[in-house]
Amino acid sequence: MNDLMSKIVSLCKRRGFIFQSSEIYGGLNSCYDYGPLGTILKNSVKSHWMNAMTREHTNILPLDSSILMHPKIWEASGHVSNFSDPLVDCKTCKARFRADKLESSACGQKPSKKPTECGGELTEPRQFNLMFKTFMGPLEDSSAVIFLRPETAQGIYVNFLNVMTSCRQQIPFGIAQIGKAFRNEITPGNFVFRMREFEQMEMQYFVHESHSFEEFERWKQARIDWHIGMGLRKERLRFHQHGPKELAHYAKAAFDIEYEFPFGWQEIEGVHHRSDFDLKQHEKFAGKKLSVRDPVSNEAFVPNVIETSVGCDRATLTLLIDAYHEEKIVEEGKEETRVVLKFSPKIAPFTASVFPLMKKDPMSSKAEAIFKELNRIWPCDFDASGSIGKRYRRVDEIGTPFAVTVDYESDSVTVRHRDSMKQERVSDSGLIAYLKNELKNAGAEE
Numbered sequence: 001m002n003d004l005m006s007k008i009v010s011l012c013k014r015r016g017f018i019f020q021s022s023e024i025y026g027g028l029n030s031c032y033d034y035g036p037l038g039t040i041l042k043n044s045v046k047s048h049w050m051n052a053m054t055r056e057h058t059n060i061l062p063l064d065s066s067i068l069m070h071p072k073i074w075e076a077s078g079h080v081s082n083f084s085d086p087l088v089d090c091k092t093c094k095a096r097f098r099a100d101k102l103e104s105s106a107c108g109q110k111p112s113k114k115p116t117e118c119g120g121e122l123t124e125p126r127q128f129n130l131m132f133k134t135f136m137g138p139l140e141d142s143s144a145v146i147f148l149r150p151e152t153a154q155g156i157y158v159n160f161l162n163v164m165t166s167c168r169q170q171i172p173f174g175i176a177q178i179g180k181a182f183r184n185e186i187t188p189g190n191f192v193f194r195m196r197e198f199e200q201m202e203m204q205y206f207v208h209e210s211h212s213f214e215e216f217e218r219w220k221q222a223r224i225d226w227h228i229g230m231g232l233r234k235e236r237l238r239f240h241q242h243g244p245k246e247l248a249h250y251a252k253a254a255f256d257i258e259y260e261f262p263f264g265w266q267e268i269e270g271v272h273h274r275s276d277f278d279l280k281q282h283e284k285f286a287g288k289k290l291s292v293r294d295p296v297s298n299e300a301f302v303p304n305v306i307e308t309s310v311g312c313d314r315a316t317l318t319l320l321i322d323a324y325h326e327e328k329i330v331e332e333g334k335e336e337t338r339v340v341l342k343f344s345p346k347i348a349p350f351t352a353s354v355f356p357l358m359k360k361d362p363m364s365s366k367a368e369a370i371f372k373e374l375n376r377i378w379p380c381d382f383d384a385s386g387s388i389g390k391r392y393r394r395v396d397e398i399g400t401p402f403a404v405t406v407d408y409e410s411d412s413v414t415v416r417h418r419d420s421m422k423q424e425r426v427s428d429s430g431l432i433a434y435l436k437n438e439l440k441n442a443g444a445e446e
């Protein structure tokens with residue numbers, strides 16, 4: 001793994017963001033558990049996404065559909081016949097690769113080389129379906145086969161009419177959903193970038209074909225702007241347009257939003273013009289009409305769909321990578337490296353950490369009272385152990401924008417800023433207004 005990625009993986013474990021799944025049993029490849037800090041961070045990503053969809057658009061509604069769905073859904077969507085990757089094995093080291101990703105794969109025996117550069121021979125490609133299969137009920141036969149959903153989108157399509165009629169919507173309107181998806185990836189890797197169990201945040205916008213390209217362009221821009229608004233550096237984001245060979249058979253257009261990861265430019269989100277393919281397929285396989293009527297022209301039509309689909313884990317990883325900084329500082333005459341996550345204050349797991357300079361009263365009880373007051377407004381943390389220097393290192397590493405230290409002064413505290421390390425004296429009575437103003441200046445408060 002790349003050096004920077006190794007440092008991020010290690011910080012994530014050390015500070016309680018992300019752990020290897022089933023670690024005490026030796027780990028389960030490509031599955032991860034979010035620790036306390038990671039859970040807060042990921043929940044914040046999810047709530048920002050859901051708010052950007054449903055609170056900023058009155059015609060986008062939330063949904064939470066089940067992971068297990070009727071198996072015919074995956075025949076209709078094309079996943080049973082098409083959702084596969086070409087797989088090849090090295091006859092020498094038995095390592096398994098995606099035939100279409102050999103250029104970016106590493107030899108099983110000599111990781112500095114690409115597959116076959118070690119002299120090994122590859123098998124002919126075989127198609128490998130990525131859906132996880134299981135059985136519903138007590139019988140383990142073909143009639144009981146069921147799939148773990150590989151995307152959340154299909155749960156939206158099959159509920160399209162339910163949402164539209166129950167919530168009195170008209171075209172155009174959208175449905176937004178966050179939920180787990182499962183893919184038996186051949187080559188998972190790069191930490192939570194490619195996993196077998198992950199979470200997606202998907203929005204399907206149902207629109208008349210005549211406005212579909214206009215909406216597609218609008219959503220492309222809105223989605224890249226959302227990532228920038230979450231704090232990602234603009235210069236590390238770009239669009240990649242799917243060429244004719246990449247474009248899915250049902251898509252009229254598709255763009256990936258890519259981020260410059262330590263392992264190269266990679267997709268974090270897809271914006272897809274899915275035509276009327278999905279709804280028409282479900283009409284055909286379910287035998288139910290999914291057309292709508294234009295209230296003015298009375299025309300009956302099956303809507304086109306503009307999809308925005310982003311991995312929640314990938315978005316969280318991107319924020320961690322983008323926020324990661326190492327800085328040389330001089331502490332007590334010694335040069336040290338400070339590791340700091342420069343999260344936007346709007347997504348930092350904690351807004352402020354409160355420290356009593358010493359674990360004794362009246363400092364301790366004053367610090368606890370301030371913590372309780374701040375914690376009612378923003379997620380905050382309380383830390384009374386170790387030297388102040390060590391506590392600063394910790395808040396830097398978890399990306400907390402402000403540290404509030406209670407010392408001998410009876411009517412004021414010190415506020416230390418994470419990025420500039422500047423320290424300011426603030427009166428007790430003015431502390432909340434001071435933090436509100438700082439957050440407002442950073443774009444994290446109205």
Ligand code: GAP
Binds near residue numbers: 153193196314
């Ligand atoms: N419904 C469309 C769809 O699922 P996709 O490009 O296959 O499209 C959308 O996936 C997003 O889901 C990707 O941009 C990525 O962020 C995330 N994603 C896909 N596979 C993933 C995996 N194995 N691990 C983590 N995230 C994944």
